[in-house]
Amino acid sequence: MAKTKIGIGVIGMGWMGGVHSRAYRAVADRFPDCPLEAELVICADEVAARAREAQQRFGFARSATDWQAVIADPQVQVVLITAPNYLHLETALAAAAAGKHLLCEKPVGRSPAETAQIARAAQEAGVLTCTGFNYRWAPAVQRARQLIGEGKLGPLTHYRGRLFVGYASDPRSVLSWRLQREQxxxxxxxxxxxxxIDMAMMLAGPVAKVVGQQETFIKERPVATPGQGDHYAVKSGGPMQEVSNEDYVGALVRFKGGAYGVLEACRIIQGPQSEIGFEVHGTQGSIRWNFERMNEFELYLAEEGAIDPGYRRVLTSPRHPFHGAFSPGAGIGLGYEDLKVIEAYNFLQSIASGIQGEPGFATVLAVAEVQDAIERSWKTERWEAVCSL
Ligand SMILES: NC(=O)c1ccc[n+]([C@@H]2O[C@H](COP(=O)([O-])OP(=O)(O)OC[C@H]3O[C@@H](n4cnc5c(N)ncnc54)[C@H](O)[C@@H]3O)[C@@H](O)[C@H]2O)c1
Known part of the structure; x- marks a missing residue:
């Protein structure tokens, strides 16, 4: 199949910059039906050595230290923003104004209001958008979505969603940009x-109201050594500084469809490493999934359990969405970065068709509206309705 080339520019060549670069390169190979072939045009990082190293490693034609060069490049049609959150507003507004299609990593804005501003700008500019809600693309999660859509679980009664990671569980973890409200x-x-929230709304529908709580358990942390303030760096001794955003958030939610739910996220948990999971229950069955065992899920259908009750373990297979692009056999599983390849494929398909796909900035805005209600309820200590931003 003859493919049309599409120029990609990436801003921020840390962890996610590399992951996205590899993913866009892999789409043509994993998804031969994709009419667009990504061409890595230019990458930017404020650390010159990192920009140069990424250029060579991933095969970009050019590299730069100023992100404006990515947006100004006439060969760039799609901008991927994989820089820290404090750069998202400025870079996203500039990319949209330049008419470039735009992927911005979650959470998109630093605040729900910033996310709304970015979503509005992209809509007014008429560009197509995407964000990095990659866990939704796991074949097991997409299979769960199909089963729920087909009504196999019956009307949903309740949902539990969680994202438990321990990247900041060590008090010696440095005060990276992630742990500072301003950044x-x-x-x-x-x-x-x-x-x-994205996963919950994809599986159980929009949220009507929430009541939430939050805590910062580790109040101060070592100041990062310049250039080493990444996700997983630890440091003993030296000056300490206040952590200015929350380690834990929990919320009770009520879905518009009537189901009840609980959502939790924590970055200092001991035990789970990447427990990104859900349990969804309906009158006729249940499904549960955990990213730590991403290539399987547990299914209970009341009609099958009358004699032999209990969950059964399902291994993902080529008959489940996207699995076959990576392996021909059941139980031969995908990895984290494969989810980014699926994300890239879906975004390129959306660009090829000119039809906004999921999860675009409208999805991110819906997530931001739930975040906004949760933040309001921290202050009021009451149920808060999810409102338009
Ligand atoms: N979807 C996911 O699973 C996932 C996972 C991790 C991070 N993220 C998101 O991706 C984004 C980046 O996170 P990360 O973990 O890759 O961060 P990171 O700190 O590893 O990388 C950020 C990079 O941006 C560069 N940078 C900083 N200022 C810059 C500037 N002015 N111009 C150009 N480059 C600049 C830094 O030098 C660094 O190389 C964040 O928004 C984060 O929330 C998403």
Missing amino acids: AGMGALGDLMSHA
């Missing part, structure tokens, strides 16, 4: 709960 905006509510 990251929301803490666990933005960084982690955004994924859990």
Whole structure:
């Protein structure tokens, strides 16, 4: 199949910059039906060595230290924003104004209001958008979505969603940009709960109202050594500084469809490492899934359990969405970065068709509206309705 090339520019060549670069390169190979072939045009990072190294490693034609060069490049049609959250507003507004299609990593804005501003700008500019809610693309999660859509679980009664990671569980973990309100905006509510809210709404529908709570358990942390303030760096001794956003957030939610729910996210938990999961229950069955065992899910259908009750374990297979692009056999599983390849494929398909796909900025805005209600309820200590931003 003859493919049309599409120029990609990436801003921020840390963890996510690399993951996205590899993913866009892999789409043509994993999804031969995709009419667009990503061409890595230019990458930018404020650390010159990182920009140069990424250029060579991933095969970008050019690299730069100023992100404006990515947006100004006439060969760039799609901008991927994988920089820290404090750069999202400025870069996203500039990319939209330049008419570039735009992927911005979650949580998009530092605050729900910033997310709304970015979503409005992209809509007014008429560009197509995407965000990094990658966990939704796991074949097991997409299979769960199909089963729920087909009514196999019956009307949903309740839902539990969580994102439990321990990246900041060590008190010696440095005060990276993620742990500072000015730079990251929301803490666990933005960084982690955004994924859990997206997953919950994809599976159980929109949220009507919430009541939430939050806590910062580790109040201060070592100041990062410049250039080493990443996700997983630890440091003993030296000056300490206040952590200014939350380690934990929890919320009771009521879905518009009537189901009840609980959502939680925590970055200092001991035990779970990447427990991104859900349990969804209906009058006729239940499904549960956990990213730590991403290539399987547990299914209970009341009609099958009359004699032999209990969950049964289902391994993902080529008959489940996207699995076959990566392996021909059941139980031969995918990894984290494969979810980014699926995300990239879906975004390129959306660009090829000119039809906005999911999860675009409208989805992110819906997530932000839930985050906004949760933040309001921290202050009022009452149920808060989810309102338009
Ligand atoms: N979807 C996911 O699963 C997932 C996972 C991790 C991070 N993220 C999101 O991705 C984004 C980036 O996170 P990360 O973990 O890759 O961060 P990171 O700190 O590893 O990388 C950020 C990079 O941006 C660069 N940078 C900083 N200022 C810059 C500037 N002015 N111009 C150009 N580059 C600049 C830094 O030098 C660094 O290389 C965040 O918004 C985060 O929330 C998403």
